[in-house]
Amino acid sequence: MTRPTLRQQFYLVEVLSGLALTNRHFFSNMGKHIAHAFGRRDAKGSVTIQYPEERRPLSPRLRTLHRLVRREDGSPRCVACMMCETVCPARCIYIVADEHPNPEIEKVPQRFDIDLGKCVFCGYCVEACPEDAIRMDTGILEFAAYNRRSMIYTKEDLLAMEPAGPDGKPRTGIPIPADRIA
């Protein structure tokens, strides 16, 4: 390890140079913003996005909250093959299979829970699915809850979800039933 130089050991010099940096950014930004306000459109200062009123656009490829794709009759397209459950590195998917009344489909999930408290949003479940039955395209990023239990999304919750609109904005609300909050 190299020893700090005398200049570095003398604390005040470093503090002052740090303050100078902060001030330089502050005043140059202030100047740019003032110039912008007076009509200089090419002067662009640093900006802050006023979240949550203001939102950045999301890439359509972004992995957001999961949803289960429905068949035309509203039943899940999922055939409970457990590929996603097997591949999931966080082990946050819990599926229980049942016999489907239609032998052509064979299997249907009786239970399909995702524990978002464990999910790492790797998207492997979407990759693994042979039926394209699970997608991560709802555009929902805010699904905080007051307790761990509320982070578990059931089959019904996931089926009720819609894909994000063409503008990338979610078309469904955060599907936590009121009675599950806190």
Next chain:
Amino acid sequence: MPKLTINGKDVEVPPGTNLIEAARLAGFAIPHYCYHPGLSIAGQCRLCMVDIEKTPRPTIACNTLAADGMVVNTETDRVKETRRSIMEFHLINHPLDCPVCDQAGECWLQIYYMRHGLYDPRMTDEKVHKPKAVPLGPHVMLDAERCILCSRCVRFCDEITRTGEIGIFNRGDHSEIGLFPGTDLANRYSGNVVDICPVGALTDRDFRFQVRVWYLDTAKSVCPNCARGCNIDVHVNHRRPHHNEGRRVARLKPRFNAQVNKWWLCDEGRYGFRFVDDPDRLSLPAGKNGGPPAATTWDDTIRSLAETLEGARPDEIGVIASPRMSNEDLFALRRLTERLGVTHVGFRVPPAKPADDDDLLLRADRNPNTQGAELVGVGADAKPILDAARAGRVRVLWVFHHDLFASAWHEVEVRQALERVPTVIWSGTNANRTSELAHWVLPSAAWVEREGTFTNFQGRVQRFRRAIEPLGDARPDWDVIGRVLAALGAEVKATRAEHWFQELASTVSAFAGMTYRTIGDSGQIVAAAQEAATR
């Protein structure tokens, strides 16, 4: 003994060996579907093609006997090309939805396709559709679309069970497996067709969709449901507790043993494991002092038991052992009875309904270790103990595993006996009418939860291994008995079932020289039976 060359390796095989078995002996696996060593040769699937020198075309290995001087090649380009074409042919009408299929992960169609398949399918035509999810009987479900018509199940029902329920109907690519009209696949061995089915056409209705096979762990074991002691693999699921409805044991599969069960297992044994995860399993030792049974700790229980046993005269103690106990348990019990000087010891309790033998595997004696109980020496008939108890001559009665109310003994007599004895101790896995009347209920670990050995009716000592942890506070019987012995002041060094077996082998001449290692995976015959066989 014909000597032949397979893939450049010289092997000598017994006369009458076909090329698949000869190659297996030489260390080469020839892919096949219809051939099964326990069934006749069908030559149906055409997958086992090999090149034999001086023959113009590839030949099926299953129906070609090894001959002297034969030069066989299993991996020439021509053989590989043939395999690929045959796989393509098998897959013409086979659905391509492996993830949904319950066989996925243990399907030979999948395995051989990965090794030998044509990865670029050339078929564009609509597949022929056939019935799906058709129950063939109480245990077997048929998916005719997935069937590759290897006819193993047909031959099994014709040759092994000789019941002939299944046949192949229609012609060409409309051929399908089905039941003969008016029949049901309900023979005693129907579950075996699921094992021998190389694809997902026949699935087990009990196991179907319960848990994916890749989540299962396996342990070598022995079936405890009759005196045959069929070798089995216990498949358990502890990786995904939410599957299989929370039950830990998922299924039992037969394990090959040429001397005992070959490849087969009866349905009674195959589905006889449900008690392990039943809600009536006992998980805590419980004692009642005039009130309802209260759960307690093993330490307190053992102390009280030792005091009770010490407080009674030897002729006032009765012990009804069970032929469902392992050799180790029985030997520990013998140590205990010898130490206390107990004379009222027996293990034979007649079943309410005498079962019957059949000509394949099932034995009339539905207990796994009757032979072992006789050899270890824990008395014989238990009826005198019951009579003594009824006469009020027994103060402590320890019953292992038996539900005395489910025996051929008269219910009134059993009730009289149990109510007359001041302290009834009951050891077993699941609650029953006898345990309800007991003053001490001691939970035993089920056979899949522990190690041990059973001696089958042939005198073959066979090991079973632990597949899962004991439920709750359940303990193997040898452990409980050993701790009681220690509380009585005896020196007990055994901390594992194996230690008890070592002691057994050095005490009882029939087991002399045996260790867990010499017993191995396929068992070892006890000395007496060996002598009888050589005489």
